Amino acid sequence: MSWKKDEDSDELGALLNLDHSAVLQEARIFNQTPIRPRQSRLLLAKIVFLLYRGDSIPTIDATNLFFSITKLFQCKDMSLRQMVYLTIKELSTVSEDVIMVTSSLMKDMQPKSEITYRANAIRALCKIVDPSMLPGIERLLKAAIVEKLPSIASAALVSSIHLFTDAKDVVRRWGNEASEALNGKALSMGPSFFSGSANQNQVVSTSNIVQYHAIGLLYAIRQHDRMAVLKLVQTFSGQNKSGGWMSGPSPTLRSNMAHVMLIRYAVRVMENDPSLLPQLCTLLQEWMSHSSDMVSLEAARAVCQLKDVDSRPLTQAVGVLQMFLGSPRATARFAAIRTLNTLARTHPEAVQPCNVDMENLITDKNRSVATFAITTLLKTGNEASVDRLMKQMQGFMAEISDEFKIIVAEAVRSLCRKFPGKHSLFLSFLSGVLRDEGGYEFKRSAIEAIIDLAKNVPECKETALAHLCEFIEDCEFTKLSVRVLYFLGEEGPLTAKPTIYIRHIYNRVVLENAVVRAAAVNALAKFGASSAADPSLQRSVRVLLKRCLDDRDDEVRDRSAWALRMMDNEKTKDKYVRDDSTFALAVLERKLVEYCADPAASLKGKFSFESVPRISRAQEEESRNQARLENMDAVLTGTTISAPSSTRPIGAGISEAIETPGTPMSPGVSGSGFMDEFEQQARYASQLNAIPEIAAFGDQPLVSSRKPVDLTEAETEYVVRCIKHVYDGHIVFQFDVTNTIPEQVLEQIEVAMEPEEDIDGVLEPVVVVPIPELKCNQPGTAYVAFARADTETFPSVSFACTLKFIVKECDPATGEPEEGDDGFEDEYSLEATDLGAGDFMQSTYIPDSHSLWEVLGQDAEAIETFALANFDGIEECITKVNDLLGMSPLDGALKPKSKAAHQAVFTGKWMGRVKTVARTRMTYQKGAGVTMELAVRSEDQGVSELMVAAIA
CATH class of the missing domain: 3.30.310.10 (TATA-Binding Protein)
Known part of the structure; x- marks a missing residue:
């Protein structure tokens, strides 16, 4: 087939000006005989372009189009067939009865079919097949996984990873085939996509991509079995000496990407079992000497992210990263400096040996590398070097993107606390960048840095407020104006000359939109209600507020009227202006949602704020800072929100399949602050109210929920933790149980609690909620509730706990118990749990x-x-x-x-x-x-x- 440049240009212009209806009309050519491959291929490209562009095709039209396209299977043109596969995959989500094309796809999956046909048919079929029909094509997929041709094996493995989400029980049976693909040798690749040739000449592959996909599928299958994951890591590190699964000579990983995945699995094992840290940390040290830069960088990054790592491996990791700082490749320099930047936040002394190398990167042509170099030096340097680094940073701020400007602003914000004596330098820099062009997030970072500096360094408060006043005079972002006005209202009344700021605030009332005017009125009210305000200042504020009563916006008028009334009432001032507490917003939001979702709630009475905990402004600020630091960690480590599935790389697909929240192999997500505790207690209350036996207690508010306490070791057969919930008239013990034995299914699991001292007349057992069934690594929750017979007595007592259950043997692959097995009763002793005054x-x-x-x-x-x-x-x-x-x-x-x-x-x-x-x-x-x-x-x-x- 021949192509001309002018034809390419015409077709590209046609794609950019596609009309939805015209494309559907053109689809009639699919029914013509004989089939015209070139015209059909171009029309398929238009359809796919429409779908990628986001155009919606009605279900009826999509279904008709889908079945018209299936007629193209009669044509043997390879390029057309590939476009057919691609279009079928995209239309399968909006068409009906797509399963009818299964026979054509299964025909193309047969071993005697063209190589290109087989790989594409596997991808298309796995996209449209229903999980209930998967056993029908299981044989073909298992054969494709162990295929010697990498293109086919890779297509089957990736499709299996995507199928794992909806058909775990079936895909788990393919572990042996995945192991064979991982250990096998990738012999060849199929013909080139562009060649159009149907010959079977094999070209040697050097990518070893099959190993990367195979190790991803194996981990998805074994992720709930900690020992199997550990053995997977040991096997490919040459440490598998125990035999059993994947026993024999240690296979070799030839794929660098597979090595990277293995390193990440090793880190997850260490996070879940800290006792393995020394053993697996030794492996990471060996991988840091790998011949591939990709593997060495990943191993060094993994060591730097470990929480309780020793100084020796950390020093080695820094040495490896230091070597990459001098790499001629910008990607290697960027990866190394970004990792050092993250490490410098927690271990600045460990990064200091790299200071000379990082200073050489300040003039790097890649401005992203230069930005990270300067911000890292700011974290590791001393006060004497700050002036020089800040001047260098000012020189290229205009050359970098907003994303890196934010990183710079956050670095300066951290320096403000580290070197408060340099506040004038920092304020000068931050006020300067506020005058430059930039987006909302960058300007917000700079504003928050100035506010943080004003709060923590009293000497520069008035200067910082002056810079903020200058900023709002010409601010294009409403949210930032509101933020600055709020801060001026909080801190301005406490300064020596508050009238200076009142003028700037009132200018906003005259010149800005309604949202900013309303915020300015609130700020003025705080000046008038301040205990430090003298009578003349209060009179001035009253005059300004009375002028606002004629504002054209009712929100501004209402706030002005309220402010004037509030200034005459001391109790109102204390309640609404001088109060240093606020509601825990996450809990307030959850309770409001629950109240609105309950039709009977309004009949019981109005919403009560008494059940919403209050926190201090300082605690709220701490929560915001924690969220900010977590967000910056995500930026610095490259953790971002996943892209849509149609554009997401295969690595993201693997991560989605193997990262199931709440599973034992996933690191526990525990709240790091008081806001998380409040929100967690609200979740507990919702969960407990959903249990009929506990909901029968009546409308008792949940007084407290304590932190989880482990009643077993993490490596035992049954993992149990206890959470205590206290109500006015009851105490509920929640037991989270996990069975880690693949060959067993537990039924009727409950916890027997025996007090170690007499509690008659104080606590009476009333409810036991067992777990009906517990398969391997599927967490379940049992409850034991006691009624407080004497609500004026608060006992301190210890309970001996025993886990009781029925054991049944099962098939580890499916988790289903064997037929006719009635099981046997068993029990497991747990650590005692205490009930105390706290x-x-x-x-x-x-x-x-x-x-x-x-x-x-x-x-x-x-x-x-x-x-x-x-x-x-x-x-x-x-x-x-x-x-x-x-x-x-x-x-x-x-x-x-x-x-x-x-x-x-x-x-x-x-x-x-x-x-x-x-x-x-x-x-x-x-x-x-x-x-x-x-x-x-x-x-x-x-x-x-x-x-x-x-x-x-």
Whole structure:
């Protein structure tokens, strides 16, 4: 076939101006005899282009089009056939009865068919086949997996990975074939796609892509079996000496991408079982010396990301990355400097030996590499080098994209806290970049950096506020104007000359849109309500607010009227303006959604904010900073949101198939802060209310949910953890159980709890909710509930726990029990679980705890001194005390600044009602341990005594 340049240009222009209806009309050529391959191929390209462009084709038209295209199977033209396969895959999601084309595709999958036909037919068939029909083509797919031709084997393996999501039980049976493909040798590739030849001449393949896809499928199949994954890693590292699955001589991985996947699997094994860290860390050190740059970089990156890594492997990893900093390839330099940039946040001293090499990269032609080099040097350098680096950074800010400008702004923000004495330099730099062109996210990062600097360095607050006032004079982003106005309203009244900022704020009322004007009114109200405002300032604010009463927007008018009323009422000022607390927004959102989704909720009464926990502004800021750091980690490590399936690379498909949330091989996602705890408790409440036996307790609010406590070791046959939930009249013990034995299915799983002391008349067992069935690595939850017979008594008792169940033998591949097997009863001893005073305490932030402490007075105080010789430091001790008290630590309570002495304050509400404040004073001496004084004041003297007794 011949092509001309002018024909190519004409056809490209036609594609760019396609009309949906015209294409459907042209589809009649598919029914012509004889088939015209070139015209049909061009029309198929137009159809695919429409689908990729996002055009929607009605189901009836798509179905008719689909069956018209199937007639093209009669033509033997290879290029046309490939376009047919591609179009069928794309139309399968919008057409009906697509399963009718199965016979044609299965015919092309036969071993005697063309190589190109087979690979494409496998991909198309797996796209349209229903999981229930998969056993019918299982034989063909298993044969294709072990095919010696890489194009066919690779197509079968990738299709199997995609099928695994919907047909796990069937695909799990293909483990032996995947192992054979992984160990086999890729002999050849099929004919070139562009050659159009039907000959069977084989061309030697050097990509070894089959191993990469095979190891991905094997991990997807074995991911729930920790020992199998460990053996997979050991097998291809030459450490498999135990025999069994994949026993024999250790096979060799020839694919570098397969090596990269193996490194990631090793890291996941270490995250789930820290005891394997030394053994697998040795493997990572060996892989860092691999001949492939890709493998060496991945191994070094993996070591840098480990949490509790020793200095020796970390030093080796930094040395490997340092070597790549001098690589002639920009991709290698970029990968190395990005990893060092991430490591410098937690281990700056480990990265310092690379400073000379990184300084050479500041003038790198690749501005992305230069940006990371400077930001990394800022993290590892000293105060003397900051001036020089900042000047160099100013030189190329205009040459880099917004994505890297954000990274620079975040680096400067971190420096503000590290070197507060350089605040004038940082402010000058940040104010300068605000004047430059840039998008919203970049400007927001710079604004937040200035705000952070103003909060943490009092000496520069007024200068920072002046820069912010200048910024909003010519700000094109409404959200940023609102953010700055809010901050001016918070900090402006506390400055020496607040009138300076009032002028800038009122300018926004005159010149901006309604949203900004409303925010400006709120800021003015804060100036008028401030306790530091003198009468003349208040009068000025009143005059400005009265002018706003004539605003054309009703929101602005309403806020102005409210502000004028509020300024005359001290209680209203305290409640709405001076209050330093706010709602936990994630919990508030969840409870509002639940309230709106319940038709009977409005009949029971209006929404109650009493059930929504409150947090301090400082805690809210801490939560935002945590989210910001997590987002920056995602940017620096290259973790981004997956692209749509049609454009996603195969690596993403493998990750989706093997990353199932909540599975034992996936790292547990645990909340890192108080916001996560609040949200987790709201989730617990929803889950418990969905259980009929517990929902029958009535409308009792969930007082507290404690953190999970492991009752078994992570490597045991049955993994169990306990979570305690306290209601007004009941206590519920939640047991999360995981069976790790592939050859067993457990039924009627329940936990028997025996108190180690008499609880008659205090707690009475009322509900036991068993797990009906538990297959291997499928978590289940059992519940045991006790009624509090005496709600005025709060027992401290330990329970001996035993897991009881019926065991049935099963096929490990399917997880189904053998027919006729009635099983046998068995039990498994667990560690004891304790119920203490801290379980009845609701961890809640109480505003103005200092005033509450003084109001409660010594009459409601219990105080005790403890000698805690078992602790090796204050931080360990304060963490344990926090767990026992079950209260909310105030700012800095869990982060001692001194190793010798520390003070901490905790707040909470006993049973969600009785306000309680605890204060601790600690001193530490080596050899003697920690000496702690604990004082508790509460609205109920008995509660104070119970909390002090919780430590004893």
